[in-house]
Amino acid sequence: MSANILSRSFLGQLSRREFLKLSGISALSLLWMPYLSPRSAAGNDADSQDAVPTMGRITDNGSNLYDRPSYDGKLIKTYWKDLVFPIDEVTLGDDNPSYNRIWYRINNDEGYIHSGVVQPVEIKLNDPVVDIPTGGRLAEVSVPFTDVILDIKSPNLVIYRLYYGATFWVTGIAADAQGNFWYQIPDDYYNITYYANAKHLRMVSSDEITPISPDVPADAKRIEVLIDQQAIIAYENDTPVYMSRAATGAIWKGGKFSTPEGRHYIDHKRPSRHMTNGSPASAIGYDLPGVPWVSYFTDKGISFHGTYWHNDFGHPRSHGCVNLPCLAAKWVYRWSLPQNPYGVDVVWKASGTRVDVI
16 A cells, blocks of 8 residues: 555545455445444454444433434434443445444344444453552453442442443452452542442453554654544554544534644553543533543643544544544554553653644
8 A cells, every 4th residue: 555545635535445445444344333444464453343243332312213224214212321232233324424324223123223322332241350459450341331339338329330441440359248349440530439340340451552563663653633534544654554533623512622733742641531521511511431542642631542432433523632432542552652561550751653633
């Protein structure tokens, strides 16, 4: 693939068929994914995205089910946030919305729902890990959602709901009166500690976050954020090696939150971060614990990061950051500089991997 084959203007001209031909992506993987399936010769995170999702979680209240894969279809029913259901089939709908034509047939042929309001999830239960080192271990939610509590003696007093793909530092483990194990999680924003069902979090191993392409010189790596196409492309020596759909800054009721254009550099990263902006009940508020695989590239806190609260990539809808699917954000985290060693929360460097927002 030539160095300029994925230029900004060229992307805008590509048909779906042409992109498949040029990228070498399997038709199946691109079919179900609501973003351009990222691939790389290095690293295996992208490989795990080839599997068709078999289970989904509703991300938005008032999500509608139709009798065919189209908003012009007959409305069957309305679903509410956090309903979990089986995905029977993945298919293409009409051109509304044009940026994402992927629909899911769900719940034993009950109907069709647009993929933008469905987070693909799994249910993977884990054996509790009692060996928690000083400083903690990083863990990832491996079920559609799990509720956390402030006190294991009061399991009904829920303070947060954590979602599939979110990451957290676990600093301890405790057992309740019934013998159930709970991981202790210190919140990095509110300075409180809460507890999560240990079976619902999977410990992240060291080999999962080994650097990708560590032998490539630092100045040979760069990332383009293409606002018009809502995509990112990673380059090594001007050769594109990775691509993903994205959701950049949008206009909200509280103002305009565009991702800042120009040249930037990743200066620090965190594998987990509680992100907030004012009151969650306000027009511009959000409160998102455990945002995974955060790579900051401005001094205002703008970053690449994983996104579990929507699956609607391909058009602007963030508060300035570059929303990515969780596995895509993890790839950027592993590939870019500076590198965070395993078990380290944050490493600062004046000038890491170059980021051009175009």
